[in-house]
Amino acid sequence: MSSERAREMISSIIEAIGIERFLSEMNVSREDVDAWLKGERPIPFHILSKALKMKAELYYRKPRIARVEAYARSRSVVSTAVFKKMLIKSTIIVLAMLTSSMIGYTVGSWYSSFYAGLGLFLPLTIGLVLILILGLKS
Known part of the structure; x- marks a missing residue:
């Protein structure tokens, strides 16, 4: 040298x-x-x-230059996962409301029309409870 x-x-x-x-x-x-x-x-x-x-x-020891596409891709993957979770939770809520509506109407119709109102009230309460539980979990 x-x-x-x-x-x-x-x-x-x-x-x-x-x-x-x-x-x-x-x-x-x-x-x-x-x-x-x-x-x-x-x-x-x-x-x-x-x-x-x-x-x-x-x-x-020079810092490596990170590609912006990697961050954009990971953000879209995260948003897709969140959307899938939200879709599953809303499907569970709708199915629970439908099931409770059928049960409430069937059981309520045996006794009187007052109990048949459970077919409307029961799914709403179960849906709200599920929304609260699933919302507090995440």
Whole structure:
């Protein structure tokens, strides 16, 4: 590695992580670094090897760019799942109301027309109770 490329690499690392962190990790003084960057002194081999390791760490630690399509797809999948749950819950409520209506009307018609009103009242109360229970669960 030429001395010019070594100076460029060290200056790019200093720009990336800052002079204070570079000085503390390399355990050198600011005067030494200034002399290396000006070309007054040769850069020691152990400093070059540490600098190469730091450059590699900086390169591999870059944040990855996330694709927007992945977020859009996951949002549509979540909304589809919520819609399916809502559809199942509403189907359960409607079937419970229909069943209770049939039971209320059949049992009520044996006794009198007053009890046949259970065919209207019973499904409404069961439907409201199911809506409350299923709504509080989620």
